[in-house]
Amino acid sequence: MGPSVLYHCPCLSTSPAPPPPHYPSSSHQFHPLHNLFFCEECDAVRCNRCVSVEVSTYYCPNCLFEVPSASVRAEKNRCARNCFSCPNCRNTLSVVSSDPPETSDTRLPTSINTSGEPPFFLYCNFCRWDSAEIGITFEKPTGLAAQLQRYEDSAPESLEFERLKEHFEPFLRASSLSSSVAVHAAHPGSAAHSHHLHSTSITAAASAALARDIPGVSKYNPVSRTASGRAHRDRTANKDEMPEYKSRVEIAFVGHGSGGGDAEVEYMRRLRQVQTVARLEQRWGNSWAGSLQIKDLKPLRIPLHSKRSKRCPTCTHILIKPEQKAQSVRYKIKLVAANYLPAISVTLPHLNKPTVTSDAAKRTLMKISPQLVDDGTTLQGLVAGKTYPFHLALTNPLYDPIQVRLSVQRVHVTAPTTNAGASPEKARRPPFAISLPTSHFPIAAFAEAWEYEDDEDMMVDDEDFGTGMRGRDKDGRGKTKTVGVLEKRANVTLIGGEVIIGKEARGSIKFNMLVTYTYRSDDPTPSEGDGDMPKNSKPPEVKTFAFYTVVDLGTIIPREEIRPELDT
Amino acid sequence: MPPIRDKFTIHSKAVVCQDVELKGDITIGSGTIIHPKATIFAIAGPIIIGSGCIIEESAIIVNRKKETMRIGDDNLFEIGSRIECPSIGNSNTISTRSRVHHTVSMGSYCVISPGVLLVPTEDEVLPDYTVVYGPSAERRTWSGRGKVQEADLRKKHADYLKETLPKFNRLRRGDGT
Numbered sequence: 001m002g003p004s005v006l007y008h009c010p011c012l013s014t015s016p017a018p019p020p021p022h023y024p025s026s027s028h029q030f031h032p033l034h035n036l037f038f039c040e041e042c043d044a045v046r047c048n049r050c051v052s053v054e055v056s057t058y059y060c061p062n063c064l065f066e067v068p069s070a071s072v073r074a075e076k077n078r079c080a081r082n083c084f085s086c087p088n089c090r091n092t093l094s095v096v097s098s099d100p101p102e103t104s105d106t107r108l109p110t111s112i113n114t115s116g117e118p119p120f121f122l123y124c125n126f127c128r129w130d131s132a133e134i135g136i137t138f139e140k141p142t143g144l145a146a147q148l149q150r151y152e153d154s155a156p157e158s159l160e161f162e163r164l165k166e167h168f169e170p171f172l173r174a175s176s177l178s179s180s181v182a183v184h185a186a187h188p189g190s191a192a193h194s195h196h197l198h199s200t201s202i203t204a205a206a207s208a209a210l211a212r213d214i215p216g217v218s219k220y221n222p223v224s225r226t227a228s229g230r231a232h233r234d235r236t237a238n239k240d241e242m243p244e245y246k247s248r249v250e251i252a253f254v255g256h257g258s259g260g261g262d263a264e265v266e267y268m269r270r271l272r273q274v275q276t277v278a279r280l281e282q283r284w285g286n287s288w289a290g291s292l293q294i295k296d297l298k299p300l301r302i303p304l305h306s307k308r309s310k311r312c313p314t315c316t317h318i319l320i321k322p323e324q325k326a327q328s329v330r331y332k333i334k335l336v337a338a339n340y341l342p343a344i345s346v347t348l349p350h351l352n353k354p355t356v357t358s359d360a361a362k363r364t365l366m367k368i369s370p371q372l373v374d375d376g377t378t379l380q381g382l383v384a385g386k387t388y389p390f391h392l393a394l395t396n397p398l399y400d401p402i403q404v405r406l407s408v409q410r411v412h413v414t415a416p417t418t419n420a421g422a423s424p425e426k427a428r429r430p431p432f433a434i435s436l437p438t439s440h441f442p443i444a445a446f447a448e449a450w451e452y453e454d455d456e457d458m459m460v461d462d463e464d465f466g467t468g469m470r471g472r473d474k475d476g477r478g479k480t481k482t483v484g485v486l487e488k489r490a491n492v493t494l495i496g497g498e499v500i501i502g503k504e505a506r507g508s509i510k511f512n513m514l515v516t517y518t519y520r521s522d523d524p525t526p527s528e529g530d531g532d533m534p535k536n537s538k539p540p541e542v543k544t545f546a547f548y549t550v551v552d553l554g555t556i557i558p559r560e561e562i563r564p565e566l567d568t
Numbered sequence: 569m570p571p572i573r574d575k576f577t578i579h580s581k582a583v584v585c586q587d588v589e590l591k592g593d594i595t596i597g598s599g600t601i602i603h604p605k606a607t608i609f610a611i612a613g614p615i616i617i618g619s620g621c622i623i624e625e626s627a628i629i630v631n632r633k634k635e636t637m638r639i640g641d642d643n644l645f646e647i648g649s650r651i652e653c654p655s656i657g658n659s660n661t662i663s664t665r666s667r668v669h670h671t672v673s674m675g676s677y678c679v680i681s682p683g684v685l686l687v688p689t690e691d692e693v694l695p696d697y698t699v700v701y702g703p704s705a706e707r708r709t710w711s712g713r714g715k716v717q718e719a720d721l722r723k724k725h726a727d728y729l730k731e732t733l734p735k736f737n738r739l740r741r742g743d744g745t
């Protein structure tokens with residue numbers, strides 16, 4: 001894995017700063033840019049961990065039928081049309097008819113009935129498995145799913161589950177009723193109420209389920225003691241009335257075909273050919289634990305997929321909403337962070353393998369890299385005690401130029417120790433120093449490819465920004481610099497940085513980097529005259545946004561691994 | 569190695585497009601269809617292809633051995649497949665971009681699924697109805713159910729090509745005729 005940059009989502013946390021990158025809690029707070037959303041209302045990054053999710057459609061990935069949610073339950077989350085997956089290779093099965101009876105004279109053209117010869121069976125075009133092998137055939141080529149579901153529903157586990165549901169049904173109904181009453185009584189017009197106002201029935205149901213009391217656990221309720229007290233008494237009564245549940249079959253005696261038990265042990269003991277055992281991925285899609293043997297595998301109705309909308313957890317505005325139709329791959333609403341935050345990719349020029357995603361950035365790097373080709377003395381990697389340059393390519397997705405400032409988050413790290421008695425904990429902390437340009441630098445606006453007339457236009461005019469970067473462009477001795485703005489091309493600016501690795505350093509070079517950028521606000525300014533604004537009247541409103549990233553340059557190669565016999 | 573001497577024997581009812589690369593001693597049977605851009609190389613020994621076979625674009629059939637390579641009837645070689653088997657029976661399907669090494673001989677009604685790489689180090693014979701599929705070239709035996717319908721479909725496929733291909737391609741004739 002090459003060097004990487006991940007973006008931070010604070011996930012409603014009160015402190016906007018992420019934990020230091022060597023903390024275990026760091027890893028789950030950072031995400032690739034393409035996984036993040038952006039809420040315009042809250043002006044904040046949102047990730048898949050903090051958004052609230054709603055299903056907008058259920059559909060079959062094979063026939064693309066949109067299944068109404070009522071049928072999803074009844075049909076047990078699987079396609080009820082003619083969509084089945086091969087139990088052997090999980091390819092889609094097709095319904096085929098039997099061959100006509102073979103004539104003795106093979107030279108004669110066999111007449112094949114167009115409507116097909118019964119019995120019909122399911123057939124895999126890929127591995128040539130067919131359902132007749134396990135004795136499943138059909139008189140008609142229609143309504144196969146219903147027939148298979150009848151079989152699925154007759155599985156002992158399925159029957160048991162149905163019975164369990166029946167058993168708990170009255171209790172669940174009573175308790176959900178009383179708890180929803182309790183919730184409303186406890187918080188009249190408070191947070192719960194306002195929450196219900198702008199959330200859908202699904203989230204309301206979910207929150208009611210969460211607010212439901214757990215039998216035997218007393219609920220903390222600061223307000224209205226009387227209402228909840230009464231409800232609690234009711235439930236205790238319910239709990240006492242509940243009859244004991246007796247299972248139909250003892251699981252210990254469930255033999256072959258339903259997983260586990262002595263029969264399976266016996267089968268494994270007599271096993272001669274490992275090919276007769278069904279692999280985990282062949283059994284994974286089953287609703288119930290089944291037999292271990294390949295010959296017992298049954299065709300499965302294809303599991304449904306869902307399309308989901310996601311909402312901002314604070315303002316409940318929709319961040320992403322797919323089009324309803326199963327065939328469509330478009331979105332009605334799509335507020336993704338990649339359209340708001342600059343994309344950053346990192347490369348180590350001495351490794352000479354750019355891992356950049358955008359084409360523009362790649363082209364830029366190709367031009368830069370040849371000057372930095374290593375002279376053979378550097379090792380392929382990051383060796384302790386050495387200094388390496390690294391490149392950050394920042395791509396602006398906005399239609400306006402932005403000003404960016406990078407700063408490395410300070411981490412309290414124990415100073416590098418050189419004495420041999422250093423504790424392993426200290427040695428594991430990677431002592432390294434990062435240098436990055438400290439001043440603002442510009443990134444030009446994003447423009448569609450056809451907007452560039454020639455190469456000159458793609459270069460950004462520094463005068464427009466007046467940031468005084470020019471003085472630092474060359475360091476006087478004609479040597480190419482490593483830290484600073486290396487190149488500006490189209491909407492990509494390439495920044496050079498440097499990492500100095502301590503002699504005894506170990507671990508990975510990972511640091512948090514705060515990215516602050518200012519952009520011209522699109523908010524309609526109360527303008528004097530609708531047409532073109534006079535240039536000198538008022539500067540356009542400028543806004544600032546900041547976000548954290550974690551930059552991972554790679555693992556440090558300890559010095560002793562390179563020259564092991566040096567000290568002996 | 570002596571230079572390869574070309575000798576093409578093509579049945580008058582075979583459809584072999586002009587843009588097919590042939591090298592060495594090759595015999596092509598009646599009703600066999602060879603698409604343009606297919607390659608048949610009899611590098612060492614000759615290649616004999618039976619009747620009713622379909623060899624699609626960029627399929628490659630190579631004989632590296634001294635012995636004659638025999639391909640039976642009604643076999644389908646799909647796009648981009650590469651076959652070096654010393655012998656192949658009848659009604660086999662060699663699917664798209666699959667590759668079978670010269671160590672493998674094939675019976676009849678075998679299926680090599682798309683993309684399969686079948687390159688055993690030791691010689692072996694695939695029994696009739698063997699199906700080789702998936703990235704790790706797993707094997708199973710086909711029940712044979714549906715083979716009559718499949719044969720019928722292949723025949724229709726060949727009939728259609730026999731009519732269509734000559735309309736858009738020059739055909740190649742054997743040396744004799």
Ligand SMILES: [Zn+2]
Nearest residue numbers: 009011047050
């Ligand atoms: Zn989040």
Ligand SMILES: [Zn+2]
Nearest residue numbers: 060063079083
């Ligand atoms: Zn379906």
Ligand SMILES: [Zn+2]
Nearest residue numbers: 086089124127
């Ligand atoms: Zn299959």
Ligand SMILES: [Zn+2]
Nearest residue numbers: 039042312315
């Ligand atoms: Zn929001």
